[in-house]
Amino acid sequence: MTTLLTGARVLGGEVRDLAIEGGALVDPATVDRDAAETVDASGLVALPGLVDLHTHLRQPGGEQAETVATGVRAAAAGGYTCVFAMANTSPVADTPAVVEQVHRLGLEAGLATVRPIGAVSVGLAGERLADLGMLAGSAARVTVFSDDGHCVADAELMRRALEHAAALDAVIAQHAQDPALTRGAVMHESPLAAELGLTGWPSAAEASIVARDAMLAEAAGARLHVCHVSTVETVEVVRQAKARGIAITAEVTPHHLLLTEELVRGYDGRFKVNPPLRADRDVQALREALADGTIDIVATDHAPHAPEAKQTAFADAAFGMVGLETALGVVQQSMVETGLLDWAGVARVMSTAPAAIGREPGYDAPLAIGSPAHVVLVDPGARAVVEASSLKGRSANSPFLGVELPGRVLHVWHGGRRTVADGEVVTGGAA
Amino acid sequence: MTSARTVLGPDEIARALTRIAHEILEANHGPDGLVLLGIPTRGAYLAQRLADRLAEITGDDFSGRVGALDVTMHRDDLRATPTRASHPTRIPAAGIDDRVVVLVDDVLYSGRTIRAALDALADLGRPRAVRLAVLVDRGHRELPIRADSVGKNLPSARSEHVSILLDEVDGRDAVTIEGGAA
Amino acid sequence: MKHLLTAAMPRDEAVALLDLAEDMHQIQDREVKKLPALRGRTVVNLFFEDSTRTRSSFEIAGKWLSADVINVSGKGSSVSKGESLRDTGLTIAAMGVDGVVVRSGSSGAPTQLADWIGRPVVNAGDGTHEHPTQALLDAFALRRRIHGGAVRGRGLDGVRIAIVGDIAHSRVARSNALLLPALGAEVTVVGPPSLLPVAAADGTRLGVRAETSLDRVIAERPDALMLLRVQLERQAGRVAPSAGEYITGWSLTDERLARLGDAHIMHPGPMNRGLELSSRAADSDASTILEQVTAGVSVRMAVLYSLLASDHPSAVDGGTR
Numbered sequence: 057m058t059t060l061l062t063g064a065r066v067l068g069g070e071v072r073d074l075a076i077e078g079g080a081l082v083d084p085a086t087v088d089r090d091a092a093e094t095v096d097a098s099g100l101v102a103l104p105g106l107v108d109l110h111t112h113l114r115q116p117g118g119e120q121a122e123t124v125a126t127g128v129r130a131a132a133a134g135g136y137t138c139v140f141a142m143a144n145t146s147p148v149a150d151t152p153a154v155v156e157q158v159h160r161l162g163l164e165a166g167l168a169t170v171r172p173i174g175a176v177s178v179g180l181a182g183e184r185l186a187d188l189g190m191l192a193g194s195a196a197r198v199t200v201f202s203d204d205g206h207c208v209a210d211a212e213l214m215r216r217a218l219e220h221a222a223a224l225d226a227v228i229a230q231h232a233q234d235p236a237l238t239r240g241a242v243m244h245e246s247p248l249a250a251e252l253g254l255t256g257w258p259s260a261a262e263a264s265i266v267a268r269d270a271m272l273a274e275a276a277g278a279r280l281h282v283c284h285v286s287t288v289e290t291v292e293v294v295r296q297a298k299a300r301g302i303a304i305t306a307e308v309t310p311h312h313l314l315l316t317e318e319l320v321r322g323y324d325g326r327f328k329v330n331p332p333l334r335a336d337r338d339v340q341a342l343r344e345a346l347a348d349g350t351i352d353i354v355a356t357d358h359a360p361h362a363p364e365a366k367q368t369a370f371a372d373a374a375f376g377m378v379g380l381e382t383a384l385g386v387v388q389q390s391m392v393e394t395g396l397l398d399w400a401g402v403a404r405v406m407s408t409a410p411a412a413i414g415r416e417p418g419y420d421a422p423l424a425i426g427s428p429a430h431v432v433l434v435d436p437g438a439r440a441v442v443e444a445s446s447l448k449g450r451s452a453n454s455p456f457l458g459v460e461l462p463g464r465v466l467h468v469w470h471g472g473r474r475t476v477a478d479g480e481v482v483t484g485g486a487a
Numbered sequence: 488m489t490s491a492r493t494v495l496g497p498d499e500i501a502r503a504l505t506r507i508a509h510e511i512l513e514a515n516h517g518p519d520g521l522v523l524l525g526i527p528t529r530g531a532y533l534a535q536r537l538a539d540r541l542a543e544i545t546g547d548d549f550s551g552r553v554g555a556l557d558v559t560m561h562r563d564d565l566r567a568t569p570t571r572a573s574h575p576t577r578i579p580a581a582g583i584d585d586r587v588v589v590l591v592d593d594v595l596y597s598g599r600t601i602r603a604a605l606d607a608l609a610d611l612g613r614p615r616a617v618r619l620a621v622l623v624d625r626g627h628r629e630l631p632i633r634a635d636s637v638g639k640n641l642p643s644a645r646s647e648h649v650s651i652l653l654d655e656v657d658g659r660d661a662v663t664i665e666g667g668a669a
Numbered sequence: 670m671k672h673l674l675t676a677a678m679p680r681d682e683a684v685a686l687l688d689l690a691e692d693m694h695q696i697q698d699r700e701v702k703k704l705p706a707l708r709g710r711t712v713v714n715l716f717f718e719d720s721t722r723t724r725s726s727f728e729i730a731g732k733w734l735s736a737d738v739i740n741v742s743g744k745g746s747s748v749s750k751g752e753s754l755r756d757t758g759l760t761i762a763a764m765g766v767d768g769v770v771v772r773s774g775s776s777g778a779p780t781q782l783a784d785w786i787g788r789p790v791v792n793a794g795d796g797t798h799e800h801p802t803q804a805l806l807d808a809f810a811l812r813r814r815i816h817g818g819a820v821r822g823r824g825l826d827g828v829r830i831a832i833v834g835d836i837a838h839s840r841v842a843r844s845n846a847l848l849l850p851a852l853g854a855e856v857t858v859v860g861p862p863s864l865l866p867v868a869a870a871d872g873t874r875l876g877v878r879a880e881t882s883l884d885r886v887i888a889e890r891p892d893a894l895m896l897l898r899v900q901l902e903r904q905a906g907r908v909a910p911s912a913g914e915y916i917t918g919w920s921l922t923d924e925r926l927a928r929l930g931d932a933h934i935m936h937p938g939p940m941n942r943g944l945e946l947s948s949r950a951a952d953s954d955a956s957t958i959l960e961q962v963t964a965g966v967s968v969r970m971a972v973l974y975s976l977l978a979s980d981h982p983s984a985v986d987g988g989t990r
């Protein structure tokens with residue numbers, strides 16, 4: 057079967073047709089237009105399927121908040137065709153059995169590729185290295201290792217992890233948070249935290265770890281990826297490390313591109329996240345760093361939580377926000393509509409670059425003929441208020457509830473298979 | 488809305504207070520044991536004026552026998568009205584036990600303020616007797632309460648608004664009435 | 670006023686509350702300490718954190734206003750068995766109570782409860798955030814000291830007050846740093862550098878001037894010195910200085926007392942004699958410490974009356990929401 061997408065603004069630029077056949081993009085000139093299913097893409101922007109290097113799917117162990125199946129539904133609705141599932145599940149993804157289970161659940165769900173991330177340390181305890189080689193060699197072919205949720209604080213453990221990862225062509229994704237500097241911390245350290253009587257989280261607790269890890273990565277000749285950069289200081293450290301030629305990449309979350317600590321004023325647990333929402337100067341620096349390439353990618357840190365984990369005292373509430381379904385809209389608002397990034401840039405930071413860091417094939421030539429048909433059609437002119445009831449994942453702990461965001465993901469193809477049609481996730485069992 | 492009509496001027500108010508002072512003395516067979524407690528805000532000023540007159544008439548010193556009794560906390564309409572501000576209560580040092588307490592207020596209307604005042608008084612001590620003096624009685628009683636001395640009986644419609652203006656608060660002395668059916 | 674969550678409020682509102690507290694204060698001289706204003710109202714003291722003195726003060730305040738006062742302790746309650754803060758609040762609200770007084774170890778818990786339960790909420794101290802009735806009673810006691818008998822309608826204009834101690838973790842300091850300046854006072858917070866909260870761009874901390882030297886502040890001859898309770902054992906050696914270091918730098922010793930002049934000496938209690946201040950300082954005529962305790966009941970009566978007497982509280986929606 058052939059599908060013809062007519063009149064799309066490809067990567068936001070040239071208006072042309074796209075054709076999908078047998079799971080790949082083919083030359084529209086060669087297809088039988090009468091026999092093809094046609095989707096009118098006029099006015100829509102065509103992007104490559106989005107890749108999220110930082111998703112918490114919660115399964116196994118956290119099924120009340122999310123499962124692989126519900127998580128990929130949210131991913132598809134947000135325009136994602138590939139998600140990297142974080143290792144902080146229960147049990148932790150530190151054995152081949154766990155990563156292979158997650159991998160298999162992803163294949164069964166079918167709506168997007170699920171790439172399990174392996175733990176750096178056994179049980180995320182930060183004490184003993186997990187069997188990185190066995191994870192890499194498993195059926196889940198792990199290429200990204202992270203203790204996310206916890207920092208690999210022990211410098212020697214980090215050094216050894218980087219050395220092992222280098223040999224495996226894998227990357228260590230560090231959750232940069234010095235635990236000694238952030239005991240009991242629940243929000244950004246600032247005059248506002250002082251006013252609210254909440255324990256603050258100094259910016260230096262992030263930047264200092266990134267600086268250390270950059271030195272370690274350089275010495276090990278390894279690739280280092282910095283999760284959720286949140287401060288102007290960290291941006292500066294990453295910039296200097298890149299200038300030194302260190303193989304460092306960095307991500308920013310959508311919420312850190314748009315939201316500030318001011319939202320914590322009402323003590324609503326929805327706005328509690330790790331790293332915390334920062335000040336306006338940080339938001340501005342993060343946008344500029346994403347635009348100039350200092351920060352390589354946008355990653356959602358999609359972190360579903362059941363309501364009871366959030367509807368409690370702020371200090372006791374769980375960290376994290378769901379983000380798969382709002383990421384593209386937030387990036388449109390904070391980066392495209394501000395003129396900092398064009399749609400080709402969006403394709404780079406949300407698809408090509410994260411796929412390259414995660415060594416996921418098929419994303420290196422976005423929307424090129426011959427590539428796998430991972431395609432998203434977005435209506436950039438649509439605007440909608442985010443409602444809990446419209447979210448497709450299991451949890452609704454979004455900081456954007458009640459907020460109007462631009463852009464609507466109308467159609468998604470994952471390897472040629474339609475996963476979203478007219479804004480609705482196409483259900484129909486396994487691919 | 489009709490404009491306010493003055494029913495008592497400064498001279499008439501002064502004469503009414505003098506008459507009330509005489510009535511109080513007459514009913515009490517002299518000044519012994521009298522304590523005047525005005526209900527804030529305007530009743531408190533009227534009590535002070537009455538005390539001044541009693542001092543003039545009798546030659547006694549009344550400065551330690553006049554005070555103010557706030558009834559806000561004893562009102563029965565606290566729930567139904569916006570939060571009411573309170574006023575200080577000032578009880579003469581000698582107290583009210585076994586005294587003849589004259590409650591003084593500006594207007595007697597439903598009687599509910601006086602009911603609250605009687606309750607407030609009961610928490611402060613046990614007077615020998617309680618009397619009531621008001622500048623204006625406008626009728627429409629909702630409780631079995633009657634004043635012992637009245638400056639002026641002013642039959643009014645419920646829809647009308649009676650205002651007591653006193654020099655100490657309002658810059659002039661007057662009783663006015665306004666509103667009502669056109 | 671719908672809730673009392675913070676001491677941040679307009680001057681008019683603060684003065685009105687203090688004046689109302691003055692009227693309430695009169696009841697302390699009476700034989701019958703009872704006013705019927707809150708008859709038929711039920712107030713729950715929901716204390717997730719032990720505090721006998723604050724709870725007793727609220728309990729007396731409610732009872733003197735004729736409210737039914739129920740004490741619910743966090744310890745041993747369903748909260749410690751994992752019930753969420755929200756469910757606890759909703760459960761209590763469902764019992765038909767008219768108002769909730771909350772003490773919690775979690776900053777912001779009263780604010781959250783106020784959003785959830787639709788009943789007036791009084792913050793009786795939340796974590797390291799605020800303790801607004803403490804600030805009101807401090808202002809009440811100090812206003813009486815400064816102005817003597819003629820306090821009504823007046824603030825604390827030009828009064829210079831230094832708050833000394835663990836400012837970073839003190840809800841008393843926070844609430845006072847909001848309320849006292851609103852009343853016209855000039856507030857300085859003083860403490861070890863590691864116990865001062867984060868500074869704003871203009872160098873102020875909690876919106877007021879900050880100092881690290883108590884001796885420098887005493888040399889300025891403040892009108893009042895407020896000494897906070899210090900709990901060095903919690904963080905000694907890491908965040909806080911040792912007791913010896915604290916006494917050397919920030920205790921109101923006899924020697925400093927001699928240099929203090931006739932400044933009023935305040936302390937929210939309970940005191941650590943010899944640590945925050947010397948016994949001579951605590952027992953001197955300048956000490957307002959017992960007056961503060963007495964003021965507590967009057968101020969809390971004023972707060973409960975303002976929030977609970979009327980079904981239609983005034984539309985004032987400022988700092989007190």
